[in-house]
Amino acid sequence: MTPEEGAQLYQAPEFATIKAEADDYVAVSDFGLPASVPRRSINHGHQFIEESARAIEIVSATYFALKHGAHGGDANAPELAPYLNKASELWRDIAHWGPVYLWTESGSSNLDSENRGWREGDIALRSWLPGAFVSYDAIRDDLSAADSAEIDTWLSDLQDTMWNSPPLYDVNHNRGSCRFAIAHVLA
Numbered sequence: 001m002t003p004e005e006g007a008q009l010y011q012a013p014e015f016a017t018i019k020a021e022a023d024d025y026v027a028v029s030d031f032g033l034p035a036s037v038p039r040r041s042i043n044h045g046h047q048f049i050e051e052s053a054r055a056i057e058i059v060s061a062t063y064f065a066l067k068h069g070a071h072g073g074d075a076n077a078p079e080l081a082p083y084l085n086k087a088s089e090l091w092r093d094i095a096h097w098g099p100v101y102l103w104t105e106s107g108s109s110n111l112d113s114e115n116r117g118w119r120e121g122d123i124a125l126r127s128w129l130p131g132a133f134v135s136y137d138a139i140r141d142d143l144s145a146a147d148s149a150e151i152d153t154w155l156s157d158l159q160d161t162m163w164n165s166p167p168l169y170d171v172n173h174n175r176g177s178c179r180f181a182i183a184h185v186l187a
Contacts, residue, residue, distance in 0.1 A: 001061075001137075001138060003073055004068075006064040006065045006067060006068030006069060006138075007065070007068045007069040008069075009061065009064070009065040009069065010065040010066065010069020010070060011069060012070065015065060015069075018058060018061060018062055019062050019065075019066075019132070021058050022058045022059045022061075022062035022063075022083065025055040025058060025086060026059065026082050026083060026086045027161070046083045052090055052093060053096055053132065054092055055086075056084055056087060056091065056094070056132060056135045057092045057134070057135050059083050059086050059090065060087050060134075060135035060136075060138040060139050061135070062083055063080055063083035063084055063087060063138065063139060064138040064139070066079060066080055066083065067080055067142075075141075075142040076181065079110060084142055084143070087139045088139070088143055088147050090101050090153050091136065092147065092150065092151075093149070094132075095150060095151055095154040111164075126166070136151065139150040151173075
């Protein structure tokens with residue numbers, strides 16, 4: 001989004017609804033997952049990814065709209081801090097617990113196309129990344145140097161993983177091209 005689009009979103013009638021949902025996400029930390037459930041769990045990790053992806057997009061859009069619509073591009077406005085902090089927290093969680101772990105560390109071979117964990121992680125990764133790029137772009141310049149370096153490194157490592165280790169299942173089922181396309185965008 002451009003700053004002008006951020007200001008337009010702020011003026012849109014729907015912005016109050018978007019902001020209310022962002023405020024709900026800012027107020028919670030676990031998206032309803034029990035504390036005993038690891039976020040990389042095969043059975044529950046996809047729920048964390050889906051909720052995190054939605055939260056990142058909504059919180060980042062709200063931050064960007066407020067920054068450019070209500071504060072003239074001033075990232076230091078106190079109202080913005082909770083949104084930037086939550087978006088940063090969500091990105092750190094994704095970098096630590098997110099789709100790449102379900103995809104590469106499900107405890108089984110990537111060649112096993114019937115493995116639920118690998119399949120869910122792979123699909124979650126593909127569906128999560130397109131929205132994640134836009135959301136990250138909305139906040140990247142305002143993150144701390146440490147946070148942006150951590151996220152940039154994770155994205156770079158993810159790109160390397162996707163580019164350099166195509167499983168046979170991808171090749172045999174014409175999914176590798178999608179994976180390589182995502183790796184190219186990451187690069």
